Amino acid sequence: MHVTEKIENLVGLEPETVRYAAEISPAREERLFLLLSIFIGIISGLLVVSFRMAIDWLSVLLLGPSPAAHQPRLIFVPALAGIVIALLTRYVFPQVRGSGVNQTKAALYISNGYISIRTVIGKFLLSSLAIGSGHSLGPEDPSLQIGAGVASLISRKMGLSREKLRIFAPVGAAAGLAAAFNAPISAILFVIEEVIGQWSAGVLGSIVLAAVSSVVIARSFWGSEPMFRIPVVTELDSRELLAYAVLGLVGGVASLAFAKSLGYLRPRLRAQTSWVLLQPALAGLLVGGIGYFGLPQVMGAGYEAMDQAMHGQFAFKVLILLAIFKIIATTLSFSSGTPGGMFAPTLFIGAMLGAAVGSFEKHYFPHLTGSTGSYALVGMGVLFAAFLRAPLTSVFMVLEVSGNYSVILPVILANTIAYLISRSLQPVPIFELFTHQDGLYLPSMEEQREEKADLHFEDALGPIGVPVFKGSEALLDARKSVTEVFEKSDADAALIQCKDGTWYAATRKELEATFAAITDNQDSKQTLESSLGPDRTPIMFPDQPLASALPHFKRWPLLPISNRAMRGALEGVLSQADVLRRYQGA
Amino acid sequence: MSTIETQLKTSKRQLVIHDGVAFLVLLAVTGVLFAVTLFLFRSFSAHRAEIARQAGEDGRLALAQGRPRDAIADLRTALSYAPYERSYELLLAQALGEDGRLDEAINYFLNLWESQPGDGFINLQLARLERKRNDLQKNDRQRNGPQAAINYYRASIFGSWNGDGVIHRRDVRLELANYLIEQKQFALAQTELLIASTNAPQLPGLHVTLGDALIRAQDETGAMKEYQRAILEDPTDAIAYERAGRLAYKNGDYAHARDWLEKALRESAGAVSNAAEPEGDTAALLKNAERLLVLEPDLAPNRSARIDRILDDRAIAKKRFDACLKQETYPDTSLDTLAARWAASTSNSTRAALLRDDSNADLVRSLTDDTETTTARLCGAPQGDDALLLLLAQHTHN
Numbered sequence: 001m002h003v004t005e006k007i008e009n010l011v012g013l014e015p016e017t018v019r020y021a022a023e024i025s026p027a028r029e030e031r032l033f034l035l036l037s038i039f040i041g042i043i044s045g046l047l048v049v050s051f052r053m054a055i056d057w058l059s060v061l062l063l064g065p066s067p068a069a070h071q072p073r074l075i076f077v078p079a080l081a082g083i084v085i086a087l088l089t090r091y092v093f094p095q096v097r098g099s100g101v102n103q104t105k106a107a108l109y110i111s112n113g114y115i116s117i118r119t120v121i122g123k124f125l126l127s128s129l130a131i132g133s134g135h136s137l138g139p140e141d142p143s144l145q146i147g148a149g150v151a152s153l154i155s156r157k158m159g160l161s162r163e164k165l166r167i168f169a170p171v172g173a174a175a176g177l178a179a180a181f182n183a184p185i186s187a188i189l190f191v192i193e194e195v196i197g198q199w200s201a202g203v204l205g206s207i208v209l210a211a212v213s214s215v216v217i218a219r220s221f222w223g224s225e226p227m228f229r230i231p232v233v234t235e236l237d238s239r240e241l242l243a244y245a246v247l248g249l250v251g252g253v254a255s256l257a258f259a260k261s262l263g264y265l266r267p268r269l270r271a272q273t274s275w276v277l278l279q280p281a282l283a284g285l286l287v288g289g290i291g292y293f294g295l296p297q298v299m300g301a302g303y304e305a306m307d308q309a310m311h312g313q314f315a316f317k318v319l320i321l322l323a324i325f326k327i328i329a330t331t332l333s334f335s336s337g338t339p340g341g342m343f344a345p346t347l348f349i350g351a352m353l354g355a356a357v358g359s360f361e362k363h364y365f366p367h368l369t370g371s372t373g374s375y376a377l378v379g380m381g382v383l384f385a386a387f388l389r390a391p392l393t394s395v396f397m398v399l400e401v402s403g404n405y406s407v408i409l410p411v412i413l414a415n416t417i418a419y420l421i422s423r424s425l426q427p428v429p430i431f432e433l434f435t436h437q438d439g440l441y442l443p444s445m446e447e448q449r450e451e452k453a454d455l456h457f458e459d460a461l462g463p464i465g466v467p468v469f470k471g472s473e474a475l476l477d478a479r480k481s482v483t484e485v486f487e488k489s490d491a492d493a494a495l496i497q498c499k500d501g502t503w504y505a506a507t508r509k510e511l512e513a514t515f516a517a518i519t520d521n522q523d524s525k526q527t528l529e530s531s532l533g534p535d536r537t538p539i540m541f542p543d544q545p546l547a548s549a550l551p552h553f554k555r556w557p558l559l560p561i562s563n564r565a566m567r568g569a570l571e572g573v574l575s576q577a578d579v580l581r582r583y584q585g586a
Numbered sequence: 587m588s589t590i591e592t593q594l595k596t597s598k599r600q601l602v603i604h605d606g607v608a609f610l611v612l613l614a615v616t617g618v619l620f621a622v623t624l625f626l627f628r629s630f631s632a633h634r635a636e637i638a639r640q641a642g643e644d645g646r647l648a649l650a651q652g653r654p655r656d657a658i659a660d661l662r663t664a665l666s667y668a669p670y671e672r673s674y675e676l677l678l679a680q681a682l683g684e685d686g687r688l689d690e691a692i693n694y695f696l697n698l699w700e701s702q703p704g705d706g707f708i709n710l711q712l713a714r715l716e717r718k719r720n721d722l723q724k725n726d727r728q729r730n731g732p733q734a735a736i737n738y739y740r741a742s743i744f745g746s747w748n749g750d751g752v753i754h755r756r757d758v759r760l761e762l763a764n765y766l767i768e769q770k771q772f773a774l775a776q777t778e779l780l781i782a783s784t785n786a787p788q789l790p791g792l793h794v795t796l797g798d799a800l801i802r803a804q805d806e807t808g809a810m811k812e813y814q815r816a817i818l819e820d821p822t823d824a825i826a827y828e829r830a831g832r833l834a835y836k837n838g839d840y841a842h843a844r845d846w847l848e849k850a851l852r853e854s855a856g857a858v859s860n861a862a863e864p865e866g867d868t869a870a871l872l873k874n875a876e877r878l879l880v881l882e883p884d885l886a887p888n889r890s891a892r893i894d895r896i897l898d899d900r901a902i903a904k905k906r907f908d909a910c911l912k913q914e915t916y917p918d919t920s921l922d923t924l925a926a927r928w929a930a931s932t933s934n935s936t937r938a939a940l941l942r943d944d945s946n947a948d949l950v951r952s953l954t955d956d957t958e959t960t961t962a963r964l965c966g967a968p969q970g971d972d973a974l975l976l977l978l979a980q981h982t983h984n
Binding site: 028032035039042043046047049050053056057060065066068154157158159221225228229231304307308311312313315371372373 | 601604605608609612613615616619620623624626627630633634637641659660662663666667669670682689690693694696697700
């Protein structure tokens with residue numbers, strides 16, 4: 001395509017011409033990036049506020065203002081909603097199944113961050129209907145996908161490059177999650193930990209901006225209070241750490257049971273294609289049945305029940321029953337393909353188990369001062385770490401939600417124990433398991449975090465086996481000394497040390513060509529380094545990634561590796577052969 | 587080349603315009619979205635607030651009507667729509683306590699207490715719940731004992747109160763004093779009542795209440811002072827007269843008893859309800875007091891009259907003794923002893939003998955007292971003057 005045509009195409013910013021915008025205005029995308037992040041945050045925040053409103057409205061309309069056991073509507077409302085959801089999922093919004101986390105990752109890694117507007121609308125409508133009608137699912141993961149969808153839509157409309165489109169999806173995801181959680185740090189960490197898998201300076205600023213913007217919007221509507229009233233966390237008695245360790249153990253086992261039941265039921269229900277339309281209805285019927293026969297708390301996201309557990313309003317047996325039936329209800333709802341998230345149910349189960357351990361401790365060791373609420377709070381983090389396998393997020397989530405640093409020790413202890421148990425007994429994390437069940441192979445963030453770091457220069461570094469010359473030597477003198485050295489050596493390259501501490505790696509041919517060009521009336525003051533031109537071998541250090549050396553071998557025969565403490569001093573040299581040998585394991 | 591540069595410049599400008607327009611559109615979309623969300627949110631919030639208000643009212647009503655279980659359900663609904671509404675939280679905690687779910691109620695109040703440890707109402711509720719729990723766990727080794735309740739009562743007294751703090755604090759102090767009396771910690775109860783009395787504003791009925799409490803705290807002197815303060819503050823207070831008269835009667839101060847009981851009956855005569863007769867025996871008590879004033883030898887105006895009274899009392903006691911002797915089917919040594927004393931006393935119990943020697947008068951009085959005491963033990967409760975003489979005998983021995 002001719003340049004003129006390219007320019008003309010830019011006016012309309014057709015998709016195929018977007019990439020040429022970078023040629024015309026290279027800084028454009030960088031300028032837009034941060035500003036768009038704020039807009040993405042604001043719009044995601046507004047949509048998440050509306051999403052929560054929709055859930056609450058539907059809940060009041062469908063289940064009544066105070067759903068209680070033995071109300072018949074608890075059974076038939078989730079079942080009827082399940083039929084509507086199944087039909088709409090099948091014929092109108094086929095991409096809305098699942099929680100939203102994997103779908104966002106898939107968009108990021110498979111379709112360059114593309115999430116269709118239909119998916120966003122479908123996720124909004126069907127998730128709110130599912131949760132509002134009592135299916136045991138949460139609003140956070142769908143919020144994450146809604147945010148990512150908003151980001152995808154805006155960046156597409158702005159005509160950004162594919163690279164930026166891909167980066168914007170996690171930005172939106174962080175915004176959506178932050179607004180849903182009312183906790184920006186946890187949202188940012190989760191997206192880094194679970195969606196993009198690495199800290200990237202380029203995207204971190206945008207993620208922070210978007211998350212903060214969305215939380216500001218959400219708080220301007222809902223206020224700064226979290227979804228549940230946080231109990232006052234008292235000072236920790238060190239003897240209680242044992243109880244928190246038990247909580248970690250219990251949480252690890254519970255998360256394993258939860259993951260195993262989902263891992264078992266979900267693929268089996270998906271394989272039943274003949275009655276796939278009935279599955280959400282049947283799940284709704286069973287979940288409603290649990291509510292009807294005495295445990296309406298397990299229906300929906302369950303924040304009220306979490307609040308009550310945190311304030312010691314359930315007896316020990318009820319807490320255990322709620323945890324068990326929430327696992328069952330969520331497994332049914334999620335496996336049936338009803339759109340909705342896993343975060344809230346995970347927090348619910350954790351809160352119940354935590355409160356149960358706290359109640360047990362209070363009953364048998366009344367002299368220990370820890371409140372049941374503290375245990376419920378830590379329990380939430382425990383399940384988050386063990387089930388969702390986001391240990392860093394889990395710690396910060398509890399700290400951010402509680403606003404109390406004194407809970408840090410029990411959180412770290414319990415989360416670590418639960419995480420280790422879950423990892424050793426269920427090696428494949430739950431989100432990865434779902435992607436495998438769906439026939440996708442997205443990168444495992446947990447594996448990425450734990451992969452051995454790339455090789456570094458120091459791993460392939462060789463001794464300086466080539467001649468070294470002073471760049472400050474006069475050219476005529478240098479010719480003599482270089483010729484002498486090369487006559488005695490079969491080296492095909494040499495290093496020239498320049499006055500300013502830099503190095504020049506020259507091939508034998510290059511030096512010979514330079515000396516051959518010397519004329520009789522050559523300026524006697526001209527030095528070797530000045531005859532080599534302004535280029536210098538890049539300054540590199542032993543701790544840099546080995547892969548970053550490869551592009552330089554096109555220009556330089558070898559790379560001198562400098563000492564970080566002494567300018568000009570070399571640690572060794574690196575040749576292309578050394579690098580390849582190292583990668584081949586020699 | 588120059589044409590291309592010009593076109594490049596133009597397209598750069600167009601790109602800037604495109605981005606500018608795009609941002610304006612984005613801004614407009616954001617604005618519209620914000621307005622729509624705000625409108626929906628306001629409507630949504632109003633609806634939630636209405637549900638919360640309705641449920642809260644239902645809960646309040648149910649609690650007032652003694653249906654704590656219904657109140658709990660309603661208040662939980664109210665709180666799910668207005669999660670930080672303190673009045674609902676307090677009512678819910680109260681309902682939990684009234685429904686007997688003490689642990690839940692205590693936990694709930696403790697959570698509220700943790701955010702406001704100086705709140706008088708919360709501390710009072712916690713004190714009451716701890717008290718209830720303590721009563722229920724009397725045989726439980728792990729019970730906290732009364733101290734937890736006492737501590738909460740004290741925190742409530744020194745805590746902050748909405749409205750009239752003085753009244754609330756006084757009521758809590760009285761409640762604490764009653765609890766201390768129940769726990770038989772009389773000295774502590776007396777101290778609390780003393781403080782309540784010192785700080786008490788001039789309120790009708792308060793000193794009577796304090797007096798009653800002091801009697802239960804075994805401080806009759808203090809109680810009498812309270813009744814007298816009540817009479818001083820309100821000379822028409824029939825109840826104060828009645829309480830003071832009754833206490834005076836009990837303590838053998840029959841002259842004051844008669845005066846106060848008389849005033850009690852007089853002041854309560856015009857009242858709608860007979861306030862001075864809570865036990866219905868004020869008039870009888872007055873009659874007794876008047877008769878006791880006649881029977882008591884030590885209250886006689888002179889020595890001669892005193893001897894007359896001793897002799898009259900002796901005659902009453904003798905009749906009682908004779909009747910008892912006839913009634914007694916199982917011989918008792920104490921009756922024989924009494925009979926011997928009666929026989930021996932005949933010679934030195936004449937009026938002249940008593941006038942001659944005070945020790946004779948004392949012997950006769952002692953015989954009268956012992957006769958009434960012994961016959962009451964062996965022949966059943968005495969009636970009429972015998973009962974009054976027995977009362978006098980008991981006072982003399984105490």
